[in-house]
Amino acid sequence: MIQEIQEGYVQTETHQGITTIEFFHPKSNSLPKKILQELAKEIHFAGTHKETKVIVLKSGGEKAFCSGASFEELATIKTDGDGHAFFNGFADLINAMRKCPKLIIGRIHGKCVGGGVGLAAAVDYAIATDKAEIKLSELSIGFGPFVIGPAVERKIGTAAFSALSIDATMWRNSDWAKRKGLFAEVHESVENMDESIRRLSNNLSHFSPxxxxxxxxxxxxxxxxxxxxxxxxxxxxxxxxxxxFTKKAIEKLKTRD
Structure with a gap:
């Protein structure tokens, strides 16, 4: 099933007990509210789907895994209600991943920024390539990683989370992310990463639900x-x-993009 969402999509397929949920957006796999909502819905459904034994979460394309919140939508927020509704999309998605009774494997093929780091932290087992650098850029834009913070801090600890949040323009490489516990595995090629995902997901599909x-x-x-x-x-x-401050920062980023 493919749901067309503005210029992106969320696609779900189940084969031999393995449900793959893929999202894509042409703006570096950014996350507008509708994609957040679709991801939360698909993860919830997979959690109740009897044929699903294990979930693989991935994104499309070959560059960024996920660049976080959509700047286009952030720029349209005019009220507290609108802002709360947008960021609730991240809250609902992380809570859906947390409460899903099926284990979720993350395929982290490229860079993660902001909410993308939150997704990588909320999966149960993240398998990445050595190109998967991470950054929490929120403070440089004028807010902070408030919604995704609990998931990231749970995975890498308070000290590492604080460092990542405060030094908001600094990329950390995949080795740093693995040493801190965000990534369970890091591979030198996409092929090796995918082979590891196939092996683990196939094994889990035969284990006791x-x-x-x-x-x-x-x-x-x-x-x-x-x-x-x-x-x-x-x-x-x-x-x-x-x-x-944030409005100006977002406009600069939109222009650069």
Whole structure:
């Protein structure tokens, strides 16, 4: 199934117990609200789908894995309600990934910025290439990684998350991300990455669904309050994105893009 979303899409396919969810947007796989909503819906459905044993989350194209929030949509936000609604898209997606009873493998083929780092942190097992550099650029634009923060901090720890958030213009390479725990594996080629994903997803598709569901509960222990926390964080981002500083920063980035 392909859902056309503005200029992008979300596509879902299931083969032999492995459900692959792919998203794409021509602006470096950025995330407008509709793609966020479609991803959350597809992950929720896969979690309830009896034929699905394991999920692979990937993006299209050969460059960036995900460049985070859509600057075009950020530039249109005029009210607290609009801002809250947009960033709630990230909250709903991360919570859908967290609560999904199926294990999610992330295929991280390229650079991750902002919300893209959040997606990489919210999967249960991220397999990347050595081109998959990461950056949390939010502070340089005028807000912060508030909504995705809990997922990133849970994965890499407070010290690494703080460093990544504060030095907002600095790229960290894939080796840094692996050492901090964001990536479980890093491969020198796309072919090797894909072979590892095939091997792991095939193995998991033959394992006990009940055991994997219980393990996932264990991995995400202590995050039940995120249903409320991430929405509160979305309200903070929704206010800050309306500041004059952020409006000017987004316009510069749109021009550069």
């Amino acid at each position: 009940e055991a994997m569901a219980e393990m996932k509960k264990m991995f995400w222990k202590g995050t039940d309050h995120w249903d409320t926390l991430l929405k509160e964080r979305a309200a903070i981002s929704g206010k800050l994105v309306q500041t004059e």
